[in-house]
Amino acid sequence: MTCTSKMLAATSALALFAFGATTAHAAGTTAGNTITNTATINYQVGGISQNAETASDTLTVDRKINLTVAEVGSATTVVTPGSVSQVTTFTVTNNSNAPLDFALEALQQTGGTAAHGGTDTFTASNVRIYVDTNNSGSYESASDTLVTFLDEIAADATRRVFVVSDVPLGLANGSVAGVALRATGREAGTAATQGAALTQTTGGNTAGMDTVFADTTAGTDDAARDAAHSARDDYTVATAALTVAKTSRIVSDPVNNTTNPKMIPGAVVEYCIAVTNAAGASSASTIAVNDPLPATVTYEPTFGVKVDGTVSGGVCQADGATAGSQASGTVTGTIASLPAGSTKTVLFRATIN
Template sequence: MKHASKLLGVSTSLVLAMLGSTTAHATGTLAGTTITNTATVNYSVSGIAQNAATASNSVVVDRKVIFTVAGAAATTTVSPGQTSAVTAYTIQNSSNDTLDFALGAVNQSTGATAAHGGTSAYSVTSFSYYIDTNGNGQYDAGTDQQITYLDELAPDTTKTVFVLANVPLSATNAQVSGVVLTATAEQGGGSGSQGTVLTNSTGAWTPGTVQTVFADLTGATDSQYDGKYSAKGDYTVYAPVLTVTKLSSVVSDPINGTTNPKAIPGAVVEYCIVVQNASGAASTTALSISDPLPTQVTYLSSFGILLNGTYSGTACNSDGTANLSNSSYTAASGSNPASVAGTLNNVAAGGATTMRFRATIN
């Protein structure tokens, strides 16, 4: 569409007036800026200079929408059952206008390729969004403000948005959860009030109004020129991989003593609980064992409870430490059976620990 103003003769001078911001931006002239140029015609009649004739033309700059979203450079390491696990995204507005951005995080489908390798194997839940209020690039609980959308992102500006989610307790070591964050361009200009979703102006150019042209590229899951941009992030589980084995051996009986004893009434049985952690797994924390005793046996208090022993691979070794502050025996009470319990040292990857105690067969 042409936009013309009446002009006498040929222009001899040109003046460019920018009504609005004159600051130079990488994004170009800001949307809504009025570009006015005025042509002046000077002439004479019978050698006498006449008043100059002028004509002006004004063009209102339209909105060019272009922005990107980028996920964190590395995966976020999480534990099973962790709440408010954080991954970061940056949103850069390269448009020539201040915009709001709607935020939407979704799980990748099972088997989809995750951002930092591997395939998505589980889903996180309860997405929430926080803006990097102090601009340090790190999530600071109590400082960074929770948001539902990104408000008033100026041209040539980048903001970090943190996505928080909960990890299911069922997630296991080395499993990955892929997440896609999509930002959708919305009308800006009203701080504290979310703007409407922008639409691409596909019809003819309308002089004097601000029209919208989508110039965004293809994101992780969205298309070119759709007013959206998406990027991947992921959470990778780092957890212990435990194998628990409970062994028993007959130590003595009333007939044979310690020579080939049998599990007859009056015999002493040694129980050993082995906790092993797989190579490459995370170390355990707060490792404790509780073992209710069957009614057919009676706890042998003279032997006690030995903690943090070693395991040969087929049998428990005769070691461990009696630690009354970290172990306990609780007698039966009502419907509650007697039980032994112990708090053990953490087990590193590839390591093992044991808890041993003895009981007499009734």
């Protein structure tokens, strides 16, 4: 078995219960069954029927090992930096003609193109595997079971499996993490215990039940005929992309008033803090602006702190609502929301001491 991904170990080894088992056997006749075929010869001697002669042949059906791991859905899982328990969903189907256990591994790409486009650029954390214990179709932390293997899966039965991960803080908008689920067939027979590794029968057909690895098509992170299969999904970060710029302009001074004022003691300075959210990013909310003033200036309370102002022609406009405040020399204001591709400001004035 080959794999260019690094394995993220799941953290438990609990057995699973039935989900989606069917009575039809697309995989064929059950392994270990015997098939007996008897031929009969009837004949006459001198026109008189004689006792029939028979001959029988009995063979044992061999075990065909095959499975399918498939992503549920066809889109990336959109996540926010710092979010926890983000879910990608897979199914594991036993296409063999015998019950099996399946060892499960959560894998993560190391670079390269992810399943739904984009380049794998970050590593998810706290990756674990759950099974859909109550068959609800969606991840439920209170009821689904943390596992490292699927237990006693009948031929043609399917289990829904969730790969659940946390997303680091500080990721840029559009960052991608590719993840995969790989299942490997194991011997069945003892409930709640992962079976031993499967061994393919070598050489010619024997009289007993031989084992054939029939998974002729490789998955994303396994090889053909290795008793394993895998599929990928990915996480894509959607977040705000904020930049901030602080500018100032002189409004007046005590000598020149508003005509060509200069930065002399007593002059009034207008400060503008402009916050911009890049085009294509996610909307940001509750943007708290804090600006401690140096001891060389004094806050101007008459003008107040204006929030949600605009910028026109590169100039901050005094068109925001008076909604901020100043306490102990620190100016604060909160921008409630900032959609992608927009700029809002916090504006206030101070006097040079």
